[in-house]
Amino acid sequence: xxxxxxxxxxxxxxxxxxxxxxxxxxxxxxxxxxxxxxxxxxxxxxxxxxxxxxxxxxxxxxxxxxxxxxxxxxxxxxxxxxxxxxxxxxxxxxxxxxxxxxxxxxxxxxxxxxxxxxxxxxxxxxxxxxxxxxxxxxxxxxxxxxxxxxxxxxxx
Numbered sequence: 221x222x223x224x225x226x227x228x229x230x231x232x233x234x235x236x237x238x239x240x241x242x243x244x245x246x247x248x249x250x251x252x253x254x255x256x257x258x259x260x261x262x263x264x265x266x267x268x269x270x271x272x273x274x275x276x277x278x279x280x281x282x283x284x285x286x287x288x289x290x291x292x293x294x295x296x297x298x299x300x301x302x303x304x305x306x307x308x309x310x311x312x313x314x315x316x317x318x319x320x321x322x323x324x325x326x327x328x329x330x331x332x333x334x335x336x337x338x339x340x341x342x343x344x345x346x347x348x349x350x351x352x353x354x355x356x357x358x359x360x361x362x363x364x365x366x367x368x369x370x371x372x373x374x375x376x
Contacts, residue, residue: 239339297349
């Protein structure tokens, strides 16, 4: 799949949950850690529900600055109610920038690794963010794979 605003919108629509609990967040964190073994660098993960951090894990060897990246990705998801990579595609496809939207790059990261947790008939209730891979598209792939696995488990 090519990375476009439209393709990422479709991806997010396919990852809507009928329910999502703190136990689901714990399971999602486990799935993220399992998915990350195929990638070269250790990652940091954060999952929030209704503004509360319900899961946070920094793998051995993950960099301290990953905490800042998690915050910036979460801020992008929370503000735009969409994945941080989709936000980046929106900016690119509309010719805008963080600056033109009066947003500070120290506070928002419009790149891969931050995804909304979307509840059917409710909307965005939280976020799941990963940081640590040299390529932000790898952060995105890890999060997406884990969300797809969790959704499949919950629907089985």
